[in-house]
Structure formats: C-alpha cells, structure tokens
Amino acid sequence: MKTNKPQRLRQLLKSRKSLLMPVAHDALTAKLIERASFEVFSIGGLGIAASQFGLPDMGILGQGDFQPSIKNILAASKLPALVDGDTGYGNELNVRRLVREYEALGAAAIFIEDQVWPKRCGHTGVKEVIPAEEMARKIEAAVRAKTNLDLLIMARTDARSACDSLAEAIKRAKIYLKAGAEAIFIEAPRTIEEIKRIPKALPNTILLINMMEGGQTPLCSQKDLENWGYKIIAYPLTTILTMTKAVQDSLAYLKINGTTNDYFLKNMASFEELKQLLGFPE
8 A cells, every 4th residue: 555645744734843854865865864763855956956967956957857856756765855946946837746746655734935037046156036926826826736635835935045034034934824825944044043934933733844954043952942842853964965965075084095805894884784784685
C-alpha cells in the first residue's frame, strides 16, 4: 500500500511541538536523513542547483530542470517532504501544473514564493516581489489544483528582503492565509526580535523558519524557536555545506599525500556502510 505522505506530515504537525527539517539535495542525502531518524525533510532549489548543475540559485533553472531530481529524491525516502516550488514558474496555470505534478511524485507539502521571476536565493541580496494580490491568486490556484486534500500548501514571502520591511511581510502572510495557504514561511528575518515578532503577529499558524548557516537570520535552538511559536525549523544548507567541506578536504589531502589511507580511516564512511545504505544486501 502506498504511503500517504501528506497525511503523515499532518499527523506529525499535530503530534509534535516542532519538527526539525534538514534539506536533501540528492537521493543519497534523503536516505541519510531518514537513517538519522529525522521525521521529515525538505527539497530546496539551491541544493539541487548546486549539486546537480553546479549553478547558483538565481532563476537560471526551471521546473523541467528540477523535477527529475525531485522525483529521485522523493522516491529514495519514505519520509514526508516539503518541496520548493519557487514562484510556480509563471502564472496561476503554471502553479496548477506544478502542484499536480509534484503531488503525483509524492510531495507532502509544497511552498510557493512571491518573488518575481527570475528569482534568487532568499539570503543572497536584494530581490523584488510581485503584488500581493497576484501571489494570492497563485495560492488559490495551488489549493484548487491538489487532489489529495492532505497536501499542505505553504506560502513563502520574501518581502522582508525586497521591501526591507517585516511589517510588509506579515501583511502579505495574512493575505496568503486568507487565499487558502495553511502554512507561512517568512524568509530572512534579521534579528531575534523579528523572529519573535512573527508568531505573535500570526498566532495559531503553521510557521516555518529557515536556519541557514551564514545567512541573514540568527541561528537559534529548536527549543527557543519552538517556545516562540515555530512549527517547522528548516536547515537548508547544512548537508550541502558539510558535503562541500568534506570533499574539499579529502581532495586536498589526496593531492598533497598521494594516498587516502590515513584520511580514510578517520574521515570517511566505510564501503560497507555505503553498501548498506544503498541496499546492496537486499
């Protein structure tokens, strides 16, 4: 029997005070997240753009580029996943198509953002956002498009960066909730005070916050964020930054020493561990 991942995500949101959500940039990472006993994960555009294409998350890639990777990542894990839908790659018709296709792949939740297209990563500089009313129509289209009523539609706003105003971001969040979004993701609050302000302004709302190492938002503990009112705590770069550092270090060691013998014993997974993870014994 096929697992109803959207239903499972809703059960977790009801039964847990908060959920830690690391991001998988490929299928192997999704398997590692599941093995590490996390309950949910996310699939983000920056990680796929970097790992699969070696490109920045700057609107260079479209749905047709991301979708094969998303399909493989979702298929690699039994865990429910939140999928990055960027701006929907167009108008309401494009959003409807994206929701139906990602739902068919097994997404448990999808978020759509209000940047103009081409967009850019939320922590990499000044951005532009579309009118709130236009974004509301996209959210309405996303809600109408889903066939599994448990599929969670989340609205992301980048107004904090684009307009330099948290008040505008909160105002937009309320409009998106009225349009049918069931969860809100306000990208890039700049201070602890701003982080605390969002749940107070949006009570009884499923809120996601990004904890991006090196980003514009201060890193906080799960305990604090949960106490302040956040339900989902996403770590969008943890896995890919770790991978980048590990590969850099191993290649530098090999170049200097001409062997990986000593390095392997201390810093690498064993071949047996990899075979177990990939299912060789089965």
